[in-house]
Amino acid sequence: MKKTLSKNNFHSVGNSVIRNDVIEKVTGTAKYIDDYKFGDMLYGATVRATVPHGNIKSFNSALALKIDGVIAVYTYKDVPGKNEVPFILNDYPLLASDKVLFHGQAIALVVAKTPEIAKFAAKKVEVTYQELPAINDVHQSLKKDAVKIFGNDNIFKRYDIIRGDAENVFEKAAVVVEGKYTTNYQVHAYLETQGMVADPQPDGSIVIYGSMQCPFYIHDAIVHILNVPQNKVRIVQTTTGGAFGGKEDVPSIVAAHAALAAYLSKKPVKIIYSREEDFQAMSKRHPSYIEMKYAADKKGKITAAQVRYILDGGAFSTLSPVVLWRGAVHAAGPYNIPNVKIEAICAATNKVPCGAFRGFGQPQTTFANESLIDELAVKLNISPLELRRINMMKVGSRTATGQKITRSCGLEKVIKQVVQKSDWNKIYLSPEKRTGTIRTGIGIAASFYGVGLGAGGKYLDRAGSYVQVQKDGTVIIAIGNTELGQGVFTVISQIAAEMLGCPYNFVRVLKTDTTRVPDSGPTVASRSTLMSGNAVRNAAGIIRLRIDKMVLEMLNVKSGAVKSNGKNYFLSSDPKKKVRYQDVVKKCYGKRINLTSNGWYAGEDVTFSQETGQGNAYYTYSYSATAAIVKVNTETCEVSVEKLVSGHDIGKALNPQLCEGQIEGGVIQSLGYALTENLIIKNGIMLNPSFAGYLIPTSSDIPEIIPVIVEEPYHDGPFGAKGLGEPPMITPATAIANAIYNATGWRTDKLPVTPEVLLDIKKHLWKKI
């Protein structure tokens, strides 16, 4: 259990301490939103559109209102503030008014005395439509004569990133490869569905409790919708049963629905989504269509990259603009390429709106660029590893946006370790040399990942904290980021303990609450350890200065460096001179010294300009690579993943066990993305909105997983830490696709690569022969 990675000079950080929310979770006492009850509570259910695109002709709630136990039916007309959910472009109405743009869009809210009555009554609300032609995919959406469902071109957002002169290089290049790739939706499939309770207060304020990643987003949404001052809204996160980006943007809708119903009915209102409803109405990973080209010289030096990257945004834009941006910035791959042209477009369709999902556009672009890199290796007749070694990012390299990597770049080390731990050199063999019905293959994919929001959310990249040492030495901490299962509260406790010099288990992190710290941005983009970690480091550091002064006083020394082993403080120059932590705290209280502080952290500045598409996009990057070993049954076209070795340069592992947990969980999500997770929407209707229809990996599907952690410290990270949450989801799917190619010679241009997809490739190859 107590494993550390590198030599560790710290008493708290770097240790795999047991997470601090685990007892309540293994005993079933942890309270998730559906476990909360309030006196006199009502229940909300949502009336949803039954057509993918249409004008609302009539709306009649009379039948529903007659049902015993139904309190009210609310529509857009009842919204006191603005009837729009504030994301980025504010195109998403809270409740549809005159038209609906996707099957499942919220039209009205039914409030009733039990959840069953509310759901039943919601089905009895009669809505009729004048159906309109629906847009089913991005190609249709971008046609000139397409029906317009957003603006005058159906484009939510477009970015162009141009560096050097790619077009010219392609004309003269020795070797050019190109490919067209498509990826399907991915569903977050968190085990706890979306849910909120809104509790109106006697003073006219309102408290929202619920399952969420981003309390401050929800705060903004409630203010916007209810038209109330910001200090009248308080958001409290409850224990959250998984999120993965799915509780980043859309919980604002669920919360605003509950808030509206509570505000109008003056009673607490609970809304819990059924699994089916959660599938149909909540955000998804964007399907993508990517055209990509690489040019290289004969020796394998990549000279140019060109990408046309199109995301299917669905009916409303939610966070599509920033998802598009992250994917675009990283689309050329983790390589030093002098000439790059990236065109990124997110288009509207009449389908469920897509939004944030772990990886945020990068799993899609990585599938394109890392598949194509392998194709380039084939064409150049060099190994896929060698090609990556020649071109990979190092200190001194430049990204597609022209950003110079000046420090903390561990890609080379990551690839080296992944190759070693996957036994690459023993297993790798070119596909033509493989024989038999069941064929083994090995593949690799690499990526870089901008930590935090970067220029995509520059003004949000800051965080606050509150640290209070109690009289007995125990510590209370408030931060603005949320615990989603990733273990951030544990890591924050470790950082605080390290800074204060107290035992880790003395620290308690309060449930995230918007009234305790200022807006600290969202809990996304692998930013919490860096942001809140630094904010806590800041606050605890201020307190520590006061403590150190007291220690010197108690030791009767005028000056000197004070150190701590988590129990005692001692003089660096004379470790025998020590004093117990609790005694110092007691003394401070006795002397009326304030052991409480706020903390603040703002990320380093970034310079990316939307106009030029150039500049520093992020202040630092994590680097990752995954090697996959697969067995392919060439008869049934079934793929079995045998091993995934996933390496990550994360600066510093503050809790190695938690880091490994992030890697293991992420790679298995990516395995599902690669092979089985296949959401089907036909003519705007979702056909498999359930765990029986949409298959996430089960415990019987998991391969051996070897997490590898590389530590190239980031100077501004807490103890050198960068971010880890998202990267494990980015490379494994493509590593699996590359391994399938290596086993069989079958190159997939689609994810997921189901047996049907492989069967098609197989038949096609046979025809060619």
Added chain:
Amino acid sequence: MFSRFDYYAPQTLNDAFAALSKNGNARILAGGTDLVVNIRSGKIKPSLIVDLKKIKWLSGVTKTDRGIEIGPLTTMNELAESSLLKGPYSLLSYAAKIMGCYEIRNRATVGGNIINASPGAETLTPLTVLHASVEVSGNNNKKLIPLNKFVTGPNNTVLSGGEIVTKIILPFYPQLTAGYYMRRARVKGMDLASVNCSVLVVNPNNIEKCQVRAAFGTVMPTPYRSQKAEEILSGKKITLDLIKQAASVINSEINPRATSLRATPEYKRFMVEYFLKTGLSKILGVTF
């Protein structure tokens, strides 16, 4: 659940018949793993649920003069663990063992599985090749119906409102007989079969007298056996060529529906030959 219904758990079959005859909109509850889902989704709206689980003799596997008799309320885990379902019958216990997941198998019953008659139902193809018959009891009568006549379509059987399945009977196989059950599932933990197949060979050691049976699930509305294909494979030394011939005959006869989300018609057709080959190879101990 919002759907309102009454619940009755009779102690005897007669009490059950009485309840069923009084209420035209009654549904029988066995394991509930399909019924409760269907009620919740609104697919069915019964006004009365008749729970048969208190009639203890409706569950269990026994050996009688008629053959191996399986009570309809026998759970999948009980089938999987039954000492009577060995040898010729082992493909049935294997199919039961991989159906759903452990918790589902503790509730799901073989009676429920055949009455629900999902095209990919795990027990249907094994029971088909084993020539199972279904004992259907009405208020004053009892009849024995071959399984292939009992199941008439997806979620459809010949069972009428007042009737109850009281036994599933497997004939004895005095000659050496071996079977094999196969399925394609998208994940290994819990999934419904995308396409499945049971192969049974009577007299596998006697080339002239060997008899091959193969039933395929999800390729037609009910488990599909091809008389022509079985004739091709029976009574002679089986070769890869014969298997290919048989598969091509089956493929000319079946018509997998295009709307299945679990596998495409092309994939199902492709799997026919693979299943035949693999099943026969496992049973005969020969590589084709």
Added chain:
Amino acid sequence: MKIKFKLNGELKTAEIVSYMTLLEVLRDTFGLTGTKCGCGNGECGACTVIMNGHPVRSCLILGVEADGSEIFTIESVSANGLSDLQKAFLEEGAVQCGFCTPGFIMAGEALFKRTQNPTDEEIKIALGGHLCRCTGYDAIFKAFKKVKVKKTL
């Protein structure tokens, strides 16, 4: 309808409507919210409880079917301190968001009652229908194996 059954070792009676699931009875009537609803269709395993010695999905069982039965929920497992399996979950990092955890623990407690020393295959069979989206299952397997090792010593 009136039901009478043994819940976590105590005889309980309740007046319930026939159309409640066992999951709803446990959570709403008895306030035992440790049992979770992840899908409501028996597809995820979060609602697993032990009924008459067998693990079952409480969302697929009517409350009235519990009449005369004996049921154990997650709340019973740590009545006398954490179980070996719960401790192993702590140590191996087998918990992230925790929503699936009670279901895994109940499947595990039932498994260790059936067999003191389950094989890897038996563990796989017991967990096959339990979905976890956070951990990738690796740490969960390690936790199960840890209990196994402890029992054989």
